[in-house]
Amino acid sequence: MYQRADNTVASPAVSFRDVSFRYHEDDPHVLSGVSFDVAAGEHVAIIGANGSGKSTLAKHINGLLVPDSGSVTVCGLSTGDPRHTYQVRASAGLVFQNPDDQVVTSIVRDDVAFGPENLGLPAAEIVARVEDALRTVDMWNEANDDVATLSGGQRQRVAIAGILAMRPGVLVLDEPGAMLDPRGRRGIRRVSRELHAAGMTVVVVTQHMEEAVLADRVIVLDRGRVAAIGTPAEIFTDAERLRSLGLDVPFPVLLGEALRSRGLDVPLTLDETVLEEAICRSASNR
Amino acid sequence: MPVRFEQVTYIYPGSHAADEPALADVTLEIADGEFLGVIGHTGSGKSTLIQHINGLLQPTNGRVTVDGIDLADRSARREVRRRVGLVFQYPEHQLFADTVSEDVAFGPRALGARAEGIERCVIAALERVGLDYCEVGHRSPFELSGGQMRRVAIAGVLATQPTTLVMDEPMAGLDPAGRGAMRDLLRALHQQGLTIVMVSHDMEDVAALADRVLVLRHGAVYAHGATAEVFGRHAELREIGLGAPRPARFAARLASVGLDVPGDSLTVEALADAIARVCADRGEVR
Amino acid sequence: MALGQYHKGDSVLHRMDPRFKLVIAVVYMLVIFLASDAVGLALVLAFLGIAVALSGVPARVLLSGLRPVLALVAFTFAVNLIFIRSGTLLLDAGPVSVTSGGLSTALFMATRLLALFVATALLGFTTSSVDLADGMEGLLAPLERFGVPAHELSMMLSIALRFIPILMTEKDRIMRAQSARGADFETGNVVTRMRAVLPVLTPLFMSAFRHAEDLSTAMESRCYHGKEGRTRVKVLRPEPRDWYAVGALALLFAALVTLRLGGL
Numbered sequence: 001m002y003q004r005a006d007n008t009v010a011s012p013a014v015s016f017r018d019v020s021f022r023y024h025e026d027d028p029h030v031l032s033g034v035s036f037d038v039a040a041g042e043h044v045a046i047i048g049a050n051g052s053g054k055s056t057l058a059k060h061i062n063g064l065l066v067p068d069s070g071s072v073t074v075c076g077l078s079t080g081d082p083r084h085t086y087q088v089r090a091s092a093g094l095v096f097q098n099p100d101d102q103v104v105t106s107i108v109r110d111d112v113a114f115g116p117e118n119l120g121l122p123a124a125e126i127v128a129r130v131e132d133a134l135r136t137v138d139m140w141n142e143a144n145d146d147v148a149t150l151s152g153g154q155r156q157r158v159a160i161a162g163i164l165a166m167r168p169g170v171l172v173l174d175e176p177g178a179m180l181d182p183r184g185r186r187g188i189r190r191v192s193r194e195l196h197a198a199g200m201t202v203v204v205v206t207q208h209m210e211e212a213v214l215a216d217r218v219i220v221l222d223r224g225r226v227a228a229i230g231t232p233a234e235i236f237t238d239a240e241r242l243r244s245l246g247l248d249v250p251f252p253v254l255l256g257e258a259l260r261s262r263g264l265d266v267p268l269t270l271d272e273t274v275l276e277e278a279i280c281r282s283a284s285n286r
Numbered sequence: 287m288p289v290r291f292e293q294v295t296y297i298y299p300g301s302h303a304a305d306e307p308a309l310a311d312v313t314l315e316i317a318d319g320e321f322l323g324v325i326g327h328t329g330s331g332k333s334t335l336i337q338h339i340n341g342l343l344q345p346t347n348g349r350v351t352v353d354g355i356d357l358a359d360r361s362a363r364r365e366v367r368r369r370v371g372l373v374f375q376y377p378e379h380q381l382f383a384d385t386v387s388e389d390v391a392f393g394p395r396a397l398g399a400r401a402e403g404i405e406r407c408v409i410a411a412l413e414r415v416g417l418d419y420c421e422v423g424h425r426s427p428f429e430l431s432g433g434q435m436r437r438v439a440i441a442g443v444l445a446t447q448p449t450t451l452v453m454d455e456p457m458a459g460l461d462p463a464g465r466g467a468m469r470d471l472l473r474a475l476h477q478q479g480l481t482i483v484m485v486s487h488d489m490e491d492v493a494a495l496a497d498r499v500l501v502l503r504h505g506a507v508y509a510h511g512a513t514a515e516v517f518g519r520h521a522e523l524r525e526i527g528l529g530a531p532r533p534a535r536f537a538a539r540l541a542s543v544g545l546d547v548p549g550d551s552l553t554v555e556a557l558a559d560a561i562a563r564v565c566a567d568r569g570e571v572r
Numbered sequence: 573m574a575l576g577q578y579h580k581g582d583s584v585l586h587r588m589d590p591r592f593k594l595v596i597a598v599v600y601m602l603v604i605f606l607a608s609d610a611v612g613l614a615l616v617l618a619f620l621g622i623a624v625a626l627s628g629v630p631a632r633v634l635l636s637g638l639r640p641v642l643a644l645v646a647f648t649f650a651v652n653l654i655f656i657r658s659g660t661l662l663l664d665a666g667p668v669s670v671t672s673g674g675l676s677t678a679l680f681m682a683t684r685l686l687a688l689f690v691a692t693a694l695l696g697f698t699t700s701s702v703d704l705a706d707g708m709e710g711l712l713a714p715l716e717r718f719g720v721p722a723h724e725l726s727m728m729l730s731i732a733l734r735f736i737p738i739l740m741t742e743k744d745r746i747m748r749a750q751s752a753r754g755a756d757f758e759t760g761n762v763v764t765r766m767r768a769v770l771p772v773l774t775p776l777f778m779s780a781f782r783h784a785e786d787l788s789t790a791m792e793s794r795c796y797h798g799k800e801g802r803t804r805v806k807v808l809r810p811e812p813r814d815w816y817a818v819g820a821l822a823l824l825f826a827a828l829v830t831l832r833l834g835g836l
Contacts, residue, residue, distance in 0.1 A: 367754050
């Protein structure tokens, strides 16, 4: 099973301070004044409509992009410092949407070795890490398979293994399930849940509410700014704000709203069981 | 009847004898003006099925007819392609022309439309998808936003004025705002009289839009009926690993604890109405 | 199964050093044409037969991989059969005549061609694209001092090989989407058909560029920075089996040369 990096990650694992960024000088800012912290071992979801800057933000966490102003610190290292580039990228592993575009070689175990090879690790160490990583994502049986024979969900798990083999302190997933079918998405959710349970700091950028409600905290982006930060209960029960931000309102909240407008006394909750009990009470107390 | 499948079986060339056929003895009818949702796991035969509707694939056994035309008839295929528009997943990935109007004109031109009529078709098609010919017609499709590009691709299919529209995962990759806009578009097209066949993984989208639902499993028809009726069969759907729209699932939960909420509530509003009615009734009884 | 598509396995051939495999395969293909008589040809085939046996590739897979080239082999056979006139006349059918010389030449040429294709297929079946790229890098490495970017070339080859099936699938998707709109890729003469393909190229190139951009971003995220400081898990080291193969090929070569000289 996955073992966390030898050095315990100090809190905060990720820190954004007043980050602003745009791709070109004439373009509008894609990120403006973004500030937040991710504590070590936390599971954070980043949500927002298309164009809110989610992917750009994800790429700032591993240093692929560097802020125009403000600073990003990952595991104690500043992403803006070119001396730390590879350390930052190894500390914050980034997994992208497209399973095809992350796998470099055609054989599973060779591809998982790509990252550690780039880090210049000795061969024996790499072999051990590859096995570790593949077992963690439940793809060890397919270690010698051709990547082309795998399903989208399996390929995405291989991509995650490739990142895990670098022993990051933070795992960043940028809409990992966007191109997968529901089964594939479930597999990814399972892996990130298990990693988080083992102590990994996980940041997931997602459009899917089922993933966001599992997080410890949710950060909502709106046109490059942080519109809200809170627990899933705080964020997802504010239906009006969600709508104004172009986001889906989770089903229990929608139903609760609809029932209250029909005169039933039910609480504002994300939990279907709580809602069910309240409805039963309403039905028997009338 | 626009579309009829008669005992259609399809085996992909190069499959081994031991492999399951992609479609196994499928018999069904799609009525004029119907909105049919097609659901099933990846590999259940959904995309194979829809490619039979416009003759891209020919049955290994059996027959497919559209408006009485047998699709095995090569000479009639052009006419069928005019009447049945097929929009694949991520349709914006097939855009190629220098200008939007040229791309949209591709279909009518390929099917032999007269030059004078083509521009009219293009303008009309763009209007149907909510785009202004004067604004975008002369622009390169590649400088448009993702959502606009998808609309251009759909316009390209609508340009031949089909009577039936087949769509494979039209919401793929869209954020909530985009999904809402696509639902509105599909509803509008349906109201204009098009027969629509929509393959989707999202049960809520199917529940919101479809009159009837076809469930495919291992290439065979597992269920085919009115939307409410099919989604009411929770136990069966769950057994084959498919979900139902959340309102229907929640109704099942309430039913299992003794509340007499009908299992065919497909939308939040319908479910809220049903629950309110049950609570009121209970109240009366007391 | 396409000619030489990788067939997963753990045979002797799979485990051979890819550099040796590449060189031996190429030299063997040249050596095939040294065989000038039945005995020589038999030796060539024996070598190939042993290789096939050592590859662990089932006959069914091998044969299906050869299907695309059977037509070419048959064509070669037929052409030689009909147009080579020497020796005794076996069959006279007016303008077409079959001679014993023609028959033996035809058999010879067809067999040699077949051996060539089988050797190529075998190389492909037993060598993953990773191994292929490693082998190529290994062979080119000595040339690095002359400015040949062996590592970069090998990386390019490896990525290209990986993306060929992906781009082919996308080409199919694009063609199907355009066929659904009325494009016709089947009827018409060569010019018409080529024109029909043009609208496929633009989206295909866009797709390739998209892949390239995303892949390079992913590679950067995985700390790729060229060859400097990079280690390899797979270090190519020749084993005894590699040298045996060289020895066997050398023997074959010597035998064929002897036969040729003896025949003079």
